[in-house]
Amino acid sequence: MLEFKNISKWFDGPEGKVTALDEVCLSVSPGEFLAVRGPSGCGKTTLLLTAGGLLRPNAGQVSLDGNDPYALSPEKRSQMRARMIGFVFQQFHLIPYLTVQQNILAPSLALPAKGADQRAQELVSRFGLDDRAGHVPAQLSTGQRQRTALARALLNKPKIILVDEPTGNLDEGNADIVFGYLSQYVAEGGCVLLVTHDARAAAHATRTLQMVDQRLIE
């Protein structure tokens, strides 16, 4: 589903070149829950953004469902992202003035589809947010916000979900709920690439890789 071939990414900083990814190779297949663990600043988020078609690598090749997203025009890459990828962030990044249901529907702005409203309603129910559907994020608990973010990632039935520190702001109970949903998604044929520094997260993954000095090791 997702494949990295010798991906390198560096940034030009005030003190010279800063390497974020150094010849990284990985692949994630459907039905796989891959966790990448590593300390802060090791390049985990860069890995995720590169996988999501948001950060063009300086070297190497990314393949998503057999296609190189960076070979596409920005418009087509956006469409591909809307169609194939779901994102879940540590800070949730919900739109503050939209309700739970509207936030879940936000991906339909990029990929309008018939039945999106019904699908959003199903996700609201599935994630136990029925009594919060009309609330804005400021009125939700942290766990409810993360569940909303996860439901949003699932609206367009993506082939892969990229997850960045999903439980960083959650207590153990809520973290388990989130991992439960992700595992269920994988069981239904999806695949998950999760980056985290949390050792507990690895327990829910089918495979775990370590990121050390901008390189991936088994």
Next chain:
Amino acid sequence: MTIWKLVTSEILHRRMNFALGVLSVMVASASFIGSVTLLRIHDLRTGQILEVKQEELAKRMAELKDDTRKAMLKLGFNIVILPKDQNLADWYAEDYASKYMPEDYVHKLANSGIVTVRHFLPSLQQKIEWPERKRKIILVGARGEVPNLHRNPVKPMVQPVPPGTISLGYEIHRSLDMKVGEKVKLMGKEFTIHACHKERGNKDDITAWIYLAEAQELLDKQGLINAILALECICAGMDVLPLIRKEIGAILPGTQVIERGSRALARAEARTKIEKEAQIAIEKEKLGRQHLRAVRERLASILTPVIVTACAVWVALLGFTNVRARREEIGVLRTLGVCRRGILVMFLSKHILVGVLGGVLGFCAGVLAAFYFSTALEGKRIWITGMDLSMAGLLVLSVGGAAALAVIAGWIPTMTAIRQDPADVLREE
């Protein structure tokens, strides 16, 4: 979920930003509409002032015309057409012509299409010894006016002496103790006294008027006259005589034209002078109003662009503030697959909405402010119903212009938004 829903939800969420944007556009629009409306009100007021002055002038001129007409009735004609071979020194000495011309001349003149003269009165005058009374008198044979068919017919200024009658000057009837209705004999022919005139203090007091044909018969001058009295009716003042001479000379080459100084002419000239002065006063008023308009227009041409520019800058700053506040939201939407065009539509829709709303409110505020200030500036409140103002056109201009202003002012912030790299936002987490 639609872009429109997103835009309206964001507006409700950031009400203050939106309200300030609308207010800015409203101020810009109101300043423009207010300026235009005030200038239109100025024009309208100018029209009203000039109309009133023109009406006053027309009324005054009508009064003066009537005065002149009355004066003419009393004083007679002021142009005399004489035979060309008449010695003017003799004419001035005797006050009547010793040479003659065909009576038909007056018809020729009346049918000629002459435009400078309206009234024609042929006459035959001669100083005679009234044999029955042993008195020297001036005998005038006159008939009714010959109408100028090419001018609008007007009421005759001189009433004819009916055949068989005689009108007597003051000195004659007073010294001979004659009364209206009495029978008198003149050169063997009997006449009934038709009128006894009041004292005029001129040669009229020793003049007797009879019907022209009878005078021609008594003086043995059948078909002849020695003067055509005429009134130049165009009343154009001192420069008109050469024009009349030229015109009459072309029609009647065997004549000469002289002007008879009279109070009527002086009045006509005074009337012309008053009219000219009044016209000059109206022109001065017009120029004064034009000058005032130019000053106001200049002021508006400076103030309005300054206000509009300041408002545009303010809208742009609000736009930047909005983009900055929505940095995370833009990053997330881009991550979710919303393309740059979607972000562009999202921001421009909001700016258009700000512009349209600001334009409508600015139009209302501008028009109301103009009507309010019209009292102070014009001394009179001028309402919309009385204005020659295409309000619908102005509203369209206001809304269109305001929307354009908001879009232009918001263009750079919008471009900043769409160029924002979502990866930068997410990496900052």
